[in-house]
Amino acid sequence: AQSVSQHNHHVILSEAASLELGCNYSYGGTVNLFWYVQYPGQHLQLLLKYFSGDPLVKGIKGFEAEFIKSKFSFNLRKPSVQWSDTAEYFCAVKSPGVDSNYQLIWGAGTKLIIKP
Amino acid sequence: GAGVSQSPSNKVTEKGKDVELRCDPISGHTALYWYRQRLGQGLEFLIYFQGNSAPDKSGLPSDRFSAERTGESVSTLTIQRTQQEDSAVYLCASSFTGARKETQYFGPGTRLLVL
Numbered sequence: 001a002q003s004v005s006q007h008n009h010h011v012i013l014s015e016a017a018s019l020e021l022g023c024n025y026s027y028g029g030t031v032n033l034f035w036y037v038q039y040p041g042q043h044l045q046l047l048l049k050y051f052s053g054d055p056l057v058k059g060i061k062g063f064e065a066e067f068i069k070s071k072f073s074f075n076l077r078k079p080s081v082q083w084s085d086t087a088e089y090f091c092a093v094k095s096p097g098v099d100s101n102y103q104l105i106w107g108a109g110t111k112l113i114i115k116p
Numbered sequence: 117g118a119g120v121s122q123s124p125s126n127k128v129t130e131k132g133k134d135v136e137l138r139c140d141p142i143s144g145h146t147a148l149y150w151y152r153q154r155l156g157q158g159l160e161f162l163i164y165f166q167g168n169s170a171p172d173k174s175g176l177p178s179d180r181f182s183a184e185r186t187g188e189s190v191s192t193l194t195i196q197r198t199q200q201e202d203s204a205v206y207l208c209a210s211s212f213t214g215a216r217k218e219t220q221y222f223g224p225g226t227r228l229l230v231l
Contacts, residue, residue, distance in 0.1 A: 004158065032216060043224040044207070051217050090158065094216060097161070101172040102216045103149065104209075106158030 002027045004093050006107035013081055014115050021076040021110050023065075023091030032094040033074040034104070035065055039087045047089070050074065061085070083116045118142065120223035122208050128229045129198055137193045137226045139208030145221075146188050147214030152177075153205045153225070162206075165191060166214045198230045 007022040025031065035047040048059025055067040065076045074091060091107040121140045129135050141148050146167045151159040161175040165185040176182070180198075185191040195202055205227050209220040 006158075009156075030216075034219075036222075044222040046219055046221075049219065092159075096216075097164075097172060097174060101164045101166070102214060102218075103161040103164060103172075103175070104151070104159070104220060105161070106151075108156065108158040 002093070002095055002105050004091055004105050004107040006089075006091050006110050008110050009108065010111045010113070012113045012115065015083055016080050019076070019078040019081050019085075019112070021089055021091075021112070023074045023076065023107055025072050025074070025091075025093045025105075027093060027095045027105075028072075029095065032102075033065070033067060034092040034094065035059065035063070035074075035076050036090045036092060037087050038090070038109075044090070047076070081112075081114050083114045085112060086114045087112055120208055120210055120221055122206075122223040122226050124226060125224060126227045126229075128231065130231055131200060132197055134194065134196045135198055135228065137195075137206050137228070139191045139193070139210075139223060141189070141191070141208070141210030142221055145210035145212055147211045147218070147220075148185060148191050149209045149211075149220060150183060150191070150193050151207045151209065153207060155204070159207060162193070164214065195228075198228075200230050203228055203230045 003026045005024045033050040037047045050057045092104045097103045148165040150162040153159045164172040180196045183193045205225040207225045208223045211218040
């Protein structure tokens with residue numbers, strides 16, 4: 001079965017530290033890759049996405065992610081985090097399900113806490 | 117414009133009772149998805165609606181779960197004879213047509229607790 005792995009369930013960083021959250025997926029075909037973020041008390045929102053082209057994708061709030069096809073990875077990065085980045089981050093892969101329904105397959109999430 | 121809305125935001129029920137969760141997708145979105153998020157886990161796909169096509173029910177965990185959608189608007193997810201393991205956040209998402217390159221937009225979720 002297709003799966004998405006996020007290696008760290010909890011990450012604690014100080015402000016201004018650099019961030020990298022790992023994401024690996026198992027599906028070998030054409031995929032679309034997403035990072036969603038859920039801030040405390042808010043609902044899921046899209047951070048960035050990769051469909052094709054440049055494997056380095058830039059998203060909102062200074063986040064970026066790099067698609068490395070040979071490693072089946074889509075790691076999320078930010079050079080300098082802020083306290084307001086405290087949130088839960090989810091990696092998701094869109095691959096065809098039944099009758100080409102493009103359901104999202106999700107990682108378990110990484111809770112990021114930024115210490116002020 | 118208005119986003120995806122879900123109701124109720126929280127639901128506490130007793131084991132064995134039926135519950136109904138509602139989702140209002142973004143106007144004009146023909147594709148609608150239901151997901152479940154258990155504590156500490158990623159989201160699990162439950163069911164997908166696309167226009168008037170037969171829904172993809174491949175993610176429903178048991179026959180106690182069912183969902184309906186009226187045309188291209190409101191959807192309801194029904195859980196019969198709830199069990200404690202049904203406790204989770206139930207999320208609804210919608211997109212224009214369900215095509216591969218589309219972003220899915222999520223609602224705030226319904227947090228279900230089965231006592």
